[in-house]
Each structure stands twice: as structure tokens, then as C-alpha cells.
Amino acid sequence: xxxxxxxSAVLAPTCVFAPTTADQVSFLVKxxxxxxxxxxxxxxxxxxxxxxxxxxxxxxxxxxxxxxxxLQTASDGTKYAAVQPGLHWGDVYTYLDxxxxxxxxxxxxxxxxxLVLGAGFSFLGNEKGFATDSVYSFETVLANGSIVTVSQTNxxxxxxxxxxxxxxxxxxxxYNLRVFPGGKIAGGMVIAAEDQTEKWLxxxxxxxxxxxxxxxxxxxxxxxxxxxxxxxxxxxxxxxYVVPGATQLPAIMSGWNNMTAISNTVxxxxxxxxxxxxxxxxxxxxxQEQRVFTIxxxxxxxxxxxxxxxxWARAMKDVPGFNILHCNMPVTPRMATAGLAxxxxxxxxxxxxxxxSVIYLGITMDxxxxxxxxxxxxxxxxxxxxxxSANLLHPWLFWNYAxxxxxxxxxxxxxxxxxxxxxxxxxxxxxxxxxxxxxGFKLA
Numbered sequence: 227x228x229x230x231x232x233x234s235a236v237l238a239p240t241c242v243f244a245p246t247t248a249d250q251v252s253f254l255v256k257x258x259x260x261x262x263x264x265x266x267x268x269x270x271x272x273x274x275x276x277x278x279x280x281x282x283x284x285x286x287x288x289x290x291x292x293x294x295x296x297l298q299t300a301s302d303g304t305k306y307a308a309v310q311p312g313l314h315w316g317d318v319y320t321y322l323d324x325x326x327x328x329x330x331x332x333x334x335x336x337x338x339x340x341l342v343l344g345a346g347f348s349f350l351g352n353e354k355g356f357a358t359d360s361v362y363s364f365e366t367v368l369a370n371g372s373i374v375t376v377s378q379t380n381x382x383x384x385x386x387x388x389x390x391x392x393x394x395x396x397x398x399x400x401y402n403l404r405v406f407p408g409g410k411i412a413g414g415m416v417i418a419a420e421d422q423t424e425k426w427l428x429x430x431x432x433x434x435x436x437x438x439x440x441x442x443x444x445x446x447x448x449x450x451x452x453x454x455x456x457x458x459x460x461x462x463x464x465x466x467y468v469v470p471g472a473t474q475l476p477a478i479m480s481g482w483n484n485m486t487a488i489s490n491t492v493x494x495x496x497x498x499x500x501x502x503x504x505x506x507x508x509x510x511x512x513x514q515e516q517r518v519f520t521i522x523x524x525x526x527x528x529x530x531x532x533x534x535x536x537x538w539a540r541a542m543k544d545v546p547g548f549n550i551l552h553c554n555m556p557v558t559p560r561m562a563t564a565g566l567a568x569x570x571x572x573x574x575x576x577x578x579x580x581x582x583s584v585i586y587l588g589i590t591m592d593x594x595x596x597x598x599x600x601x602x603x604x605x606x607x608x609x610x611x612x613x614x615s616a617n618l619l620h621p622w623l624f625w626n627y628a629x630x631x632x633x634x635x636x637x638x639x640x641x642x643x644x645x646x647x648x649x650x651x652x653x654x655x656x657x658x659x660x661x662x663x664x665x666g667f668k669l670a
Contacts, residue, residue: 236280237276237277237280237281237282237665238282238283239266239280239281239282239283239284239285239286240283240284240285241285241286242285242286242288243285243286243287243288244287244288244289244290244291245287245289245291245292246291246292247292247399248365248367248373248399248400249373251287251367251397251399252367252371252372252373253371254285254287255367255369255371255397255658256370256371258284258285258662259369259370259371259656259658259662262662263284263285263662264281264282264283264284264285264662264663264664265281265284265285265286265287265662265663266278266279266280266281266284266285266286266287266393266663266665267279267286267287267289267311267393267397267663268280268286268287268288268289269289269311269312269313269338269339269340270313270314270315270336270337270338270339270340271338273340273666274514274515274516274629275628275629275630275665275666275667276630276665277664277665277666278340278392278393278665278666278667279338279340279665279666280665281663281664281665284662287397288312289310289311289312290312291312292310292311292312292399293310293312293313293317294308294310295307295308295309295310295313295317295318295321295322296308297321297322297325297327297405298402300362304362304404305327305404305405306362306363306402306403306404306405307321307322307327307329307402307403307405308400308401308402309339309400309401309402309403310339310399310400310401311338311339311340311398311399311400311401312339313338313339314335314336314337314338314339315331315332315333315334315335315336315337315338315339315341315501316334316335316336316498316501316502316505318331319335319496319497319498319501320498322405322408323408323409323496323497323498325408326407326408326409326470327405327406327407327408327409328349328350328405328406328407328408328409328411328468328497329348329360329403329404329405329406330348330349330350330351330354330355330357330359330360330403330404330406331346331348331357331360331403332346332347332348332357332501333347333348333349333447333464333500333501333504334501334504334505334508335498335501335502335504335505336505336508339398339401340392340393341357341626342357342358342360342361342389342401342403343358343388343389343390343391343392343393343398344358344390344392344624344625344626344634345357345358345390345571345573345624345625345626346358346626347447347555347626348360348445349411349413349445349466349468349497349500350406350443350445350468351445351561352438352439352441352442352443352444352445352558352560352561353442353443353468353560353564354404354406354564355560355561355562355563355564355565356389356561356564356565356571356573358389358390358565358571358573359389359564359565359568359571360403360404360568361385361389361401361402361403361404361568362377362402362403362404362568363375363376363377363378363380363385363402364376364377364385364388364396364398364400364401364402365398365399365400365402366388366395366396366397366398366399367396367397367399368395368396368653368654369396369653369654369656369658369659373399374396376388376396377569378568378569381653382569383645383648383649383652384396384649384652384653385569386569386570386571386572386645386649387572387645387646387649387650388572389565389569389570389571389572389573390571390572390573390625390638390642391572391635391646391669392625392634392635392666392667393659393663393665393666394635394646394650394659394660394666394668394669395649395650395653395654395659396653396659404568407470408470408497409470409471409496410470410471410472410494410495410496411466411467411468411469411470411471411472411494411495411496411497412466412467412469412472412473412474412475412492412493412494412495413445413464413465413466413467413492413493413495413497413500414464414465414490414491414492414493414495414500414503415462415463415464415465415489415490415491415503415504416461416462416463416465416482416483416485416487416489416490416491416492417460417461417462417463417487417488417489417490418460418461418485418486418487418488419458419460419486419488420458420459420460421486422461422485422486422487423450423459423461423532424529425481425485425486426448426450426461426463426485427525427528427529427532428481428525429448429463429481429482429485430448430525430528430554431523431524431525431528432481433446433448433479433556434523434554434556434558434581434583435523435556435581436478437478437479438556438558438561438581439558439560439581440478441476441478441479442560443467443468443469443476444466444467444468444475444476444478444479445464445465445466445467445468446463446464446465446466446479446482447463447464447504447553447555448461448463448553448554448555449461449462449463449464449551449552449553449554450462450532450536450551450552451549451550451551451552452536452539452540452549452550453549454539454542454543454545454547454548454549457540457543459536460488461485463482464500464503464504465479465482465492466500467479471494472494473493473494474492475492491503512547512590512591512592513590513591513592513593513594514588514589514590515588515589515599515602515629516586516587516588516589516627516628516629517586517587517588517602517603517606517628517629517632518584518585518586518587518623518624518627518628518629518632519585519606519609519610519613519619519623520557520582520583520584520585520619520620520621520622520623520624521582521583521585521613521618521619521620522580522581522582522583522618522620523556523580523581523582523583524583524616524618527612527613527616527618528554528583530609530612531552531585531587531609531612531613532552534605534608534609535550535552535587535605535609536550538601538602538605539589542598542601545591545595545598546591546592546593547590547591547592548589548590548591548598549589549590549591550587550588550589550590551586551587551588551589551590552585552586552587552588553584553585553586553588553627554583554584554585554586555583555584555586555624556581556582556583556584557575557578557581557582557583557584557624558581559578559579559580559581562575562576562578562582563575563576563578572635572638572642572645572646573622573638573642574622574637574638574639574641574642575622580620582620582622584624584627585609586624586627587602587605587606587609589602621637621639622637622638623637625667628667632667633667634667635667635668635669635670636670643669643670646669647669650669
């Protein structure tokens, strides 16, 4: 069975069940419910949140034997990739790239399919919305063991609830994901030294408020890292122009090329190659802690958050294997509302008019140190409070970057939560996915 990305997510299941079909998953669910046995489902196992893809003293459903993929055309003419849950996004890109189509899914090779049940950023996000919005339909196993295809036209209330609802409603045994014109596009990684931080901050703000808004085929993941071994902070920013046949970034993104870079790999490239490049250097097995919050895009606040995080990290220089990562991802009004054309989602951003910035803060170390974790959480509270005092804090939390204890679903707002509870009562009246699937971010 494939291992997870972080030791913080590893639990102790009583046994592991590795199905090959939806029928076998159905059998497992019926058996677990009949015996009041806890269970969890694991696809890629990338989440660092304990219980999101594992379980203590229960049955772990591993999808290692369900890794089929095919390109299909629906009766309405929609092209979609039929993806089983054991695949990683790198596998999906590798299959689809020669067919000259691209899905709106995760950007890193080892990340698993569960990403689309949260929200998910993709190369196509500025144009097509969140990754979850690209779902054409789900093949699911419901709480009573029935196998149901959920879509805009079949159980549309459940379809909407599942997009952003994580593991609260069903087990997905196949994701049918819309695909778009693909093949080789322009992309790469721009890496710059610490003396370019101010330029990076300028570009991060410009990307959020100008580039991502005006050029919807642009994509960037502005990121900063600090490495303990060298005491060096560097920016590591994936940049992409999702136009088939493109060989360079558009003029509106030229600032990324104008940085004094240590390395700039922008070229004509297939998405699976980008997914490999962006995942390089990420290791499995360390302890990982992460937190996320959302603010209205603001250059001064971007600077405050990063410099405070960096100063705090440098005080932790004696913690074995200690490193930090900070990402700053925009959510434009178009991204927030693009899914309305495809049945909507549960994220609660339908009326958003601001450019939001998702602020990710992550730490890794060789083994868990409670004092470091406590200090990190205290820093996070301080940063969040600073944004609130500046009237920049937004309540929404991005599922895929959130950490244990953060109430992601409540952040969607009372209307969305009420609708999700109504859907749960209809499709899971006995609360199987609330009580027997205890991990991840739960609907109260």
C-alpha cells in the first residue's frame, strides 16, 4: 500500500481492504455499517490531516487496485476522463497528454484524486473555477451501500453538496472529469534568491489582482520557502500559460521572467512534466503541520505575513529537519463563481466580488515537537488577528490547505451548511459518514 506524504497523517487501522470494483466497496460499506465498524477511504493519501485518509481501529479502504482511466464522450457531447480513485494526478496527465486534452485538477504529480472533493486549485482555475467544479459526474457508494452516479441531472442536490463536502456524503469510486484542449503548453518554475523577495511580493500582488483577472489562461503558485540547513529563503513559483502550442508566458506575466532568477525553466512542456517538476524536492515521512486563512488581496499584508513567518522560523533553527513553506493563491471572482454553470458547489463563495488570497503556512520537521507546534499555532493566530484588525480577513477556509482543528465546513457560511445538512438527512439519514467515518473535516 502506498504511503502518505506526512507522518502526522499515519494512523493504525485494524485491517486494510483493497477493492477492485465499486461492488466490492459497496459490500464493505454494508458490512461496516451492519457491524458499527469505523472506516476510511484512501486514494493518493497526500493529506497531512490525521484521519482524512486513514483510521484508528477500523477498516482502511485502499484504492491501490483501482487505477483505471479512460477518455470518454457523454451523450451530450461532453468529453471527460473517467478516473478511478487510486490514481495520482501525474498518472492522469501522463495518460491524457498524448490525447491533447487537459483536466482541471491538481498540479503536483503525487497528489491524489480526493483533492476534488475539497475545492482544489488547478492550472485552469482562473478560467474554469475550482477543480471540484470540473466534475461531470461521480460514481459513488452511498451510506446504504447503493451505487449511484451523481450528476447535475441525477441527484443534483447531492452533486452540489459533494463538491466541497469531502468525505461527508459518499465514497467515490470513479471521478468523471471534464477535459479541455491540451497538449504542450508554456510553463516552468521561477526560483529566486532572498534578495528578490520584494520583487516577488510585487508580482504576487500583481498576479492576484491583474494577471489572474485579465488573463484567465495564466496560472501561478507564488511560494516562499526557508531551508534550515542553509538558512536561506527562496521564492519558488510555478508559472503556466495554458494555451496549447504556447512556448512562453504572455506579456502580462513578463514580470516573472524579469526577476533576477537562480533558475527559470519556462518552456514548451506537457502538463505531466510540470507536475513532476513541481513535486521534485518534496519528501515523504516527515511530520507536517499546516494552517490556512483567507484575506482580501493586499500587498502590505502579504509582506507582513511572510516576514513574520520567516523571522519565527529562523528562531527554530535548532529543531531537527525544520523547514517552512508559504503559498499565496488568489481566488478571483470568476474562479469563485465559474462552477455555477455546472451545478454549483458547497464552498459558499457564489456572491464573492473581491479578489481573495488563500494564505498557506506549513512546517515540516523530522519528528513532532509539541512545543514547536504550539508556537506555530500561536504565530498563526497572531497573523490571522493582524489581518482581521486591518479589515482584510475573510472567513472562508480552503479545504485542501487547512490543518487539523480548523472548521472548514463552517467557514462556508450558514446557508451552505444548512443545505449540506439537508442533503445528509436525505441520503445518509443514520449519519454513517458522520459517525463511522470520523476523520477529515466533518459536517457537524
